[in-house]
Amino acid sequence: MPKPPAKTARRKKPPRLSPAEQARIAEIFHRFESLESDPRTELEYKDAYTLVVAVALSAQATDVSVNKATAKLFEVADTPEAMLALGEHGLKPFISSIGLFNTKAKNVIAMARILVEQYGGRVPLDRAALQALPGVGRKTASVVLNELRVEPAIAVDTHVFRVSHRLGLSTGKTPDAVELELMGKIPEPLLTRAHHWLILHGRYTCIARRPKCEECPVADLCPSRHLFIGR
Numbered sequence: 001m002p003k004p005p006a007k008t009a010r011r012k013k014p015p016r017l018s019p020a021e022q023a024r025i026a027e028i029f030h031r032f033e034s035l036e037s038d039p040r041t042e043l044e045y046k047d048a049y050t051l052v053v054a055v056a057l058s059a060q061a062t063d064v065s066v067n068k069a070t071a072k073l074f075e076v077a078d079t080p081e082a083m084l085a086l087g088e089h090g091l092k093p094f095i096s097s098i099g100l101f102n103t104k105a106k107n108v109i110a111m112a113r114i115l116v117e118q119y120g121g122r123v124p125l126d127r128a129a130l131q132a133l134p135g136v137g138r139k140t141a142s143v144v145l146n147e148l149r150v151e152p153a154i155a156v157d158t159h160v161f162r163v164s165h166r167l168g169l170s171t172g173k174t175p176d177a178v179e180l181e182l183m184g185k186i187p188e189p190l191l192t193r194a195h196h197w198l199i200l201h202g203r204y205t206c207i208a209r210r211p212k213c214e215e216c217p218v219a220d221l222c223p224s225r226h227l228f229i230g231r
């Protein structure tokens with residue numbers, strides 16, 4: 001069934017925030033910036049094609065497991081043409097350690113076919129065209145477009161969702177709702193990198209079960225710290 005048309009990146013009218021709240025949010029992201037000024041995805045890639053494949057493979061899998069698989073895969077197939085030649089059966093052994101690899105293999109090959117047949121082997125860096133590719137949803141397209149600095153986007157994964165709530169940046173109940181709030185609240189010049197900062201913070205400091213509040217660089221700005229400190 002054809003995918004419905006993709007929605008464009010959403011930067012809605014910023015909610016009315018008090019000056020103190022605006023300053024708090026800006027300070028959170030300036031502190032992240034002072035720790036890591038140019039954060040990038042931890043997925044390894046060489047170009048737009050290998051990035052979109054790596055991101056599509058990373059759904060419900062760790063970046064480490066994807067990097068391990070793609071290190072060998074991209075040696076033999078790092079273009080849509082080579083991926084198509086490898087075929088679904090040839091691809092599966094490279095990605096069999098990654099969750100949902102059967103479906104992902106089918107999608108990666110179907111994607112390669114479309115890229116070869118419709119785009120001359122290039123990845124269209126346009127949200128609607130990207131989201132129409134097999135295995136590429138809104139989150140994958142956001143990661144790709146943001147990483148390649150095509151358009152600022154915040155892909156809300158489990159880390160971004162959790163950290164946004166703990167830091168009082170969002171009360172959204174769904175990833176889409178959180179994304180909307182973040183896009184409206186985070187100062188525009190910091191938006192492209194905010195996605196990475198939130199992921200890194202969630203992965204290494206504000207971890208799910210035992211957040212490391214004692215060493216958190218934004219603890220004094222976090223309304224949730226009292227829930228965890230001294231627990």
Ligand code: SF4
Binds near residue numbers: 207211212216219225
């Ligand atoms: S203070 Fe604790 S809960 Fe708040 S952002 Fe830092 S690590 Fe997370």
